[in-house]
Amino acid sequence: MPLDYQIAERALANGLRVIVSEDHSVPIVTVNLWVNVGSRHEVEGRTGFAHLFEHLMFQGSRNVASGEHFSALMAAGGRLNATTWFDRTNYFETVPRGAMDLALWMEADRHGHLLDAVNQQNLDNQRDVVKEEKRQRYDNMPYGNALIDIYAAIFPKDHPYHHATIGSMEDLDAASVQDVHEFFRRYYGPNNTVLTLVGDLTPDEGFASAERYFGSLPATADASRGPVEPLAPLSEPQRDEHIEDVPSDRLHVAFRLPVDDTPEFFAASLAMDIIGGLATSRLYQRLVRREQIANSVSAIAMGFVDGVSLGFLGIDVADGCSADAVEAAACEELVRFAAEGPNEIEMESAMAQTERGWLSSLASQEERADHICHHATLQGDSGYINTFLDRLGEVAAAQVQQVAARWLMPESRAVVAYLKQDGDTQ
């Protein structure tokens, strides 16, 4: 089904790409900026820096006081935040139409003039905050470090995706004000940024406001590097086992996948759904419903740009059952799927669930703006939101099978296992 969200795009002379998607259903505007820098750009000894830097973007800039970005925009009816990921950093707010210009002015101030306000004190404070974020999400939670372990197990050392965006405590400690200056000068600038405006405005209004607030910023960012060399699937299985104080055994079975925004990645994503993502997936049917040796199965495909993507299955082993037996059954199903490929009903189900999920996500103006920025920044395609479903629909069952046979075989898996102490599987 063809989608027809309005998309208008223009580049300012300084290289800022501006995309406007007009939608007058509610009198609000979402301002969304993607900067083409993420943890994949970090160097050894400075992991976690892109994310720490993102926090500093809320600590004031030339004309904005520390904390004022939140307080001024929230008091104007804004909902806002920022996130950092392997591939990019994004900053966003949804505001009443009458506060759009303030939002753009504040964004331009920090994206152009952050360094005026950076100092040792706000670096130290946000370093502490980020450490607590790490402790809360990773270190103080059962299985909390599983994702970090998965990245390390599936991608080679020195690969951009080998380390997690949150980084290490030691590297956070090592970050200096000088690093902040260098990072900003190298990566932040209109020529490494995409601005998307979605909502109650016309393209002309959006372009004029973008020019007004961002037009004077010089194109300071260094030219971005091209993607690193593609990675092939693992040639032999990897295993990282942790015996810990966890309530039950959990297996993560990870695979390298083809790079994002390709028919191969779309096929891999459908394969992951059919193997472990759907309520009718092969692993759910066998492990959870029929044999009842697992309590849950999940599957996710994360699309990346640097020569490889990531997919993994999460399997909670049922009490009293053997993690090894569960893993063996999962491997059997992988082999079977690669040999058989999906059937018609599986393809129909995976497509239908992806379609509903995609439409639900576009229903929110915030998420629509984020998808537009994502594909404009990383793939140069501002119209992706309208064409994705058609492109997905072109993926044939045979392609899903081929991709599975190349990328989702047991010999290409990396298993990160969290096994409970005194477990009955040992």
Added chain:
Amino acid sequence: MTQLESAVDRPEVSAPEPWSFPEAHRAGLANGLGVVSYDIPGQYVISVRLAVPMPLDREPREQEGIATIMARTLDEGTARHTAEEFAELLERKGIALGAGVSESGLIVDLDVAKGHLREALDLLSQAVREPAFPANEVSRHVKTRLAEIDQERAQPGQRAALEFISTYFDAAERASRPSAGTRSTVSTITPQDLAAFHIANVLPTGATVAVAGDLSDLDVVAEVERALGSWSGAAAEVVEPREAARAADAARIVFLDRPDSVQTEFYIGCPGPDRRVEGGWAAYQVLGFAVGGSPNARVDAVLREDKGFTYGIRSGFRPRRLGGVFLTSGSVRADSTVEALRLLLEILDKAREGFTEEETQAGVDFIGKTAPGRYATADTVADEAAGLSLEDLTTEFTTANLHGLADVNAEALAEAYGRYVTGEWTVVIVGDASLYAEGVRGLGRGEVAILPT
């Protein structure tokens, strides 16, 4: 394009455009089922929520959690289809169907692209009216719940939440125990128990179907009638709701010992109002924002932005059907435990002295001016309507409450806060007691009971 930097002055914010909550269209079916719909153009995934009043205290004491297990097994096999067949019917049409229970009732969630609404409603109807509760699916969900209980105990935030309700509420209250049941109560649940509980409680009388999305060219009432019009059943006995009592000894500190924790989790609470509170609910939303609703609110201004003790701590008034709780929760670096607790209680107590006009206005503006965006999607509108229906409210409440913001000023905030916050805190701490319990005792905020996790 090379003007001097910062050539542009800070722009003024102009007043928001008029906006109102999507208009409700109401109808009733002959079987007592209410239908409320919201046409939101451009929302191509339709959200349907069926809300069935079913207070949790209807669960037998020895089978608490039965409502949750029932909600989770409604679509695990029906009169016409096995669990696997049913899942396939849903997924081939891209239908998301789920169900859960709250203090006041069962809510069945359905999200589906507009073109498949009719099939989706038919499947919802089968799940709600004809669940078969097959023995192997029931035993599987019971086992899964038991594993979930272990997971909850291992996660410090969830562990704190569970200890909080058992400390805060009187032990005779259903609210003092986990809504999804405990190991001993869940273990006893059989398919026969579920069938009996279902027949007695899942009934059309008094239930509400909320439908939101792009409803052009759809006759929503006819579609709901087609799927659920023939649903019948004896009306459940209506019992007047009452407020769950706080425990007589609730104002105390419980320290759950979780050795080697690198952070300490806090749950701090005292009584709060429900949505029908005299003077209006809006003031309590503003209070939540001002005390602990943003990085610049009173709590995080100190604990996060000044001290760097936390990634973020949130405060808010949590309404129940009757009464409510004012809750502050979050985690801090372990070695800041004692100082963080001292500061938190000081901030919460000191707020009784009042709020500035600026803080008040910021909260009023945030709650009011974010409403158009918060209620812009079909799912949020349907959720709001369904949730309120279980409290015998409609989305007229949402609109009236937004209007009520106009009456909130600093004086009203101070009065509203002081009416509930008297300094009698229930404090639950999950962390390394061997290192920090003595320091917490030293704060002189009351006796500290140390318990194992």
